[in-house]
Amino acid sequence: GAVVSQHPSRVICKSGTSVKIECRSLDFQATTMFWYRQFPKQSLMLMATSNEGSKATYEQGVEKDKFLINHASLTLSTLTVTSAHPEDSSFYICSVSQGTEAFFGQGTRLTVV
Amino acid sequence: KQEVTQIPAALSVPEGENLVLNCSFTDSAIYNLQWFRQDPGKGLTSLLLIQSSQREQTSGRLNASLDKSSGRSTLYIAASQPGDSATYLCAVRPSNSGYALNFGKGTSLLVTP
Numbered sequence: 001g002a003v004v005s006q007h008p009s010r011v012i013c014k015s016g017t018s019v020k021i022e023c024r025s026l027d028f029q030a031t032t033m034f035w036y037r038q039f040p041k042q043s044l045m046l047m048a049t050s051n052e053g054s055k056a057t058y059e060q061g062v063e064k065d066k067f068l069i070n071h072a073s074l075t076l077s078t079l080t081v082t083s084a085h086p087e088d089s090s091f092y093i094c095s096v097s098q099g100t101e102a103f104f105g106q107g108t109r110l111t112v113v
Numbered sequence: 114k115q116e117v118t119q120i121p122a123a124l125s126v127p128e129g130e131n132l133v134l135n136c137s138f139t140d141s142a143i144y145n146l147q148w149f150r151q152d153p154g155k156g157l158t159s160l161l162l163i164q165s166s167q168r169e170q171t172s173g174r175l176n177a178s179l180d181k182s183s184g185r186s187t188l189y190i191a192a193s194q195p196g197d198s199a200t201y202l203c204a205v206r207p208s209n210s211g212y213a214l215n216f217g218k219g220t221s222l223l224v225t226p
Binding site for chain 2: 042049095
C-alpha cells in the first residue's frame with residue numbers, strides 16, 4: 001500500500017507560536033490528503049481535506065485561519081497550527097487513499113506549553 | 114451523521130485465547146469498512162479492508178466480517194499473542210463522503226504472557 005511519512009513525530013512549542021507539520025506520500029501521487037486530530041480517549045476526527053493546487057476543505061468547527069493547509073505538490077501537504085494554544089495539544093495525523101483503502105502517516109504529537 | 118461505536122473499550126486476555134472485537138455503525142450507506150491497529154503514540158496500520166459488497170476478509174490470524182444491513186462488523190483474532198497488544202480502530206467510509214473516514218474510539222487490547 002501507499003507509504004505516508006509525517007514529520008515531526010513530536011513537537012513541543014510555546015503558546016502563541018506556530019508549528020508546521022509535513023505529510024509526504026512517498027510512493028503515490030495524492031491529489032487529496034486528509035488531516036485528522038485525535039484527543040486522548042477520543043476517536044480520530046477529520047479536520048480538513050487537502051486538495052492539490054486548490055483550497056482545502058475544512059470540517060465544521062475547524063478554524064481555517066488557525067489551521068493553515070497547503071498542498072503544493074502531489075506528494076506533500078503541510079498543516080500549520082498558527083498561534084498555538086494549550087488546547088491545540090493533540091495528536092495530528094494525515095492520510096491518503098490509494099484505490100479504496102486509506103493509509104496513514106506516523107502522526108505528530110503536538111504539545112503546547 | 115454516521116456514528117461508529119466499538120465494544121469493548123478495553124480488553125485483557127491471556128496469550129493463546131481467541132477474541133472478538135465489535136464495531137457498530139448507525140448508517141448502513143457505507144462504501145467500505147476498514148480495521149486499523151494503533152500502537153501507543155504511533156500511526157495507524159491498516160489490517161483489513163472490507164468492501165460494502167463483501168461479507169468478510171481474512172489475513173493470517175485476523176478475520177473481519179461485515180453485516181452492512183445491521184450495521185455491524187467484527188474483528189476476530191485467533192491465538193492471540195503479546196505482540197497483538199495495541200488499540201484496534203474500526204472506520205467506515207460513508208457512501209457520500211469522498212474518501213474521508215468515520216472512526217470509532219477503539220478497543221484497547223492487552224494480551225498477557
